[in-house]
Amino acid sequence: MISTQFLLTALVVVIAPGTGVLYTLALGLGRGRRAALWAALGCTLGIVPHLLAATLGLAAVLHASALLFNVVKFLGVGYLLYLAWSALRSGGALNVEPSTRVEPGPAIARRGALINILNPKLSIFFLSLLTPFLSGNPATVTQETLILGAIFMAMTFAVFVLYGLFAATARRYILGSARIMAWMNRSFAAIFALLAGRLALERA
Template sequence: MISLQFLLTALFVVLAPGTGVVFTVAMGLGQGKRAAAWSALGCTVGIVPALAAAALGLAAAMHASALLFNTLKFAGIAYLLYLAWQAVKEGGTLSVRAETKAGSGWVICRRAALINILNPKLSVFFLALLPPFLSGSPETARAEMFLLGGIFMAMTFGVFLIYGYFAAQARTLLLESDRAMRWISRSFAAIFVALAGRLALERA
């Protein structure tokens, strides 16, 4: 069940830059290592609802319900656009600037968690990723999905910590250039807008 193939597949998925990675890197550049660590934790915790929905069979029901899917999708789009605004807003939580006060860890964690919670495709993703690696026993299928999902979450947290650490290290170089900080913030805003656009194109 816990095979090398699963571990490599999960690692490949986790390493691929997505919304959570962008948020964690943005927090690392904007507020340092501590903020990046809280972001990594939040993105990991945000996986739990999608994993539970996949294991309990709720993901299929949501995928079949256009209303539920679209409600969650548009909430996710609105949140991504809000993050884009926070990246370019003067003093925004995601803006990269020299003088900044690290926000509350729990607030950062909650904001990061919402990225995955408001992604309606995540539970469907787990339905596609995990079943091929199950043992095939109906009696243990649910427990196995939670186990594999837990490993996926642990890998997510570890990889995101690494992304955040290097982003925080790069922060000291960026602080020397106001122009670089402005362009980095604008770039993050553009990425979040692009991610919102991609989510808008998703169909149940």
């Protein structure tokens, strides 16, 4: 069940830049190490509903229901566009600036969790990712799915923390340049807007 092939596959998936990685990087650059750690935690916790959906068979229901899929999808699109706007707005959640404003950690984590929760494709993704590595024993499938999911979450948190700490370290080098900060904010906004457009085109 827990094979080298699974660990390598999970690692490749986790390392690949996605919305969670971008969010963690933005928080590390914009707010520093503490914020990056909360962002990593939130993005990891956002996996839980999709893992449970895959375990309980709800992923198949979501995939079969076009209406439910589209409701979650467009909530996710709207949320990603909100994050794009917050990267451009002075004082916004993702705005990279020299401000030392401290934001409550749970609020940072909640935003990170919503990024994953409002992506309906993740439930289907977990179903397809974990199934090949199950033993095939119906009596242990739930336990095996939860164990593999927990390992995936642990790897996600560890890798995201590294991304966040890297960004927090780089923060000190960009705060002295208004041009670099403006470029970073526009880049994050553009990327989140593009991700929103890609999500809008997804089909169940």
